[in-house]
Amino acid sequence: MQKAAAKSLLTEELKSKAEVYHGDKACREKFSLLLAEKGLPEGLLSIEDIEECGYVKEIGFVWLKLEKKKEHRFDNILVCYDSVVTAYVEPNKIKNLTGVKAKDFLVWFSLSEIYVRSRPEGPVITFKSLVGLSMSFPFSFFKAAKYVRDEAKIKL
Numbered sequence: 001m002q003k004a005a006a007k008s009l010l011t012e013e014l015k016s017k018a019e020v021y022h023g024d025k026a027c028r029e030k031f032s033l034l035l036a037e038k039g040l041p042e043g044l045l046s047i048e049d050i051e052e053c054g055y056v057k058e059i060g061f062v063w064l065k066l067e068k069k070k071e072h073r074f075d076n077i078l079v080c081y082d083s084v085v086t087a088y089v090e091p092n093k094i095k096n097l098t099g100v101k102a103k104d105f106l107v108w109f110s111l112s113e114i115y116v117r118s119r120p121e122g123p124v125i126t127f128k129s130l131v132g133l134s135m136s137f138p139f140s141f142f143k144a145a146k147y148v149r150d151e152a153k154i155k156l
Contacts, residue, residue, distance in 0.1 A: 010086060018055055018056045019054060019055050022051065023050075024051075027052065028045060028048070028050060038090065040125075044114070044125075044142055046074070060089045061087075066085070069081065069083055077103065079100065081100055082101075085097075085099035096113075116139060123138075123139035
């Protein structure tokens with residue numbers, strides 16, 4: 001169901017208004033820059049093999065098309081990315097997210113929103129599900145996730 005919703009959002013009319021990029025390297029570079037510009041950690045983009053990405057600046061709509069579904073583990077949480085991921089980005093927030101599920105313990109839940117909040121001990125990033133469940137992590141956790149992935153690539 002979430003996959004159908006993501007594809008229905010991605011119309012030809014919307015794509016005609018977007019900056020569109022093709023190829024994994026270009027898409028990851030552009031999407032990482034967008035995340036940084038919006039105050040979100042680059043480590044949120046933990047996927048590879050991106051075929052296409054796009055950004056409609058006027059409304060903040062973004063999409064990623066992947067070769068196939070991908071899974072990535074952040075510590076004890078497994079995240080599954082569908083072949084099409086869509087969202088609206090704004091400063092410190094990703095909303096109306098489709099195509100992303102997280103598994104904590106034995107339960108899968110679809111993510112609908114990601115946002116950054118300031119706290120005295122440092123910023124945290126919160127993942128909110130469609131049913132209202134949420135989990136928060138230190139902002140630095142996702143900076144470290146990107147760093148670890150890049151270090152592993154360098155060693156290969």
